[in-house]
Amino acid sequence: MTPGPGRLEVLSTAESQRLVAGEEIGRLALPTGGTPEIFPVNYAVSDDEIIFRTDEGLKLTLAERGQVAFEVDGLDTEAREGWSVVIKGRAEEVTVHDQPALRERVSTLALYPWAEGDRGHWVRIRPNQISGRRITHR
Numbered sequence: 013m014t015p016g017p018g019r020l021e022v023l024s025t026a027e028s029q030r031l032v033a034g035e036e037i038g039r040l041a042l043p044t045g046g047t048p049e050i051f052p053v054n055y056a057v058s059d060d061e062i063i064f065r066t067d068e069g070l071k072l073t074l075a076e077r078g079q080v081a082f083e084v085d086g087l088d089t090e091a092r093e094g095w096s097v098v099i100k101g102r103a104e105e106v107t108v109h110d111q112p113a114l115r116e117r118v119s120t121l122a123l124y125p126w127a128e129g130d131r132g133h134w135v136r137i138r139p140n141q142i143s144g145r146r147i148t149h150r
Contacts, residue, residue, distance in 0.1 A: 023144030028097040032084045033057040041081040042074035056123040062137040067129045075103040097144035106134040
């Protein structure tokens with residue numbers, strides 16, 4: 013028997029952050045001046061910031077422009093339940109010119125790119141807005 017429509021719940025910021033910290037794949041939405049570009053990336057969370065690694069190219073170039081959105085979902089398709097968290101904030105590359113403590117924190121994360129290539133650039137997203145929703149039958 014297929015369950016009927018679920019109840020929509022707005023998640024607190026703390027619950028949204030907890031859910032995002034428990035996953036490792038999200039979608040990065042970047043402005044292009046026209047239609048946005050969306051990329052799947054693996055990530056880690058450190059001090060409530062999203063950290064991902066990338067290579068030279070479009071993600072790094074567009075992320076340096078600043079404001080981005082990042083979405084993470086958790087789904088149970090059989091139960092027709094799930095959650096989605098959207099983080100909006102400023103993206104910036106972590107470089108050798110940053111504070112030593114920040115460079116150390118980021119470089120020690122267990123963050124290993126899934127895609128081949130160097131992925132030598134570390135980017136962080138500093139959230140300024142976090143929103144989450146969950147659909148449940150409980």
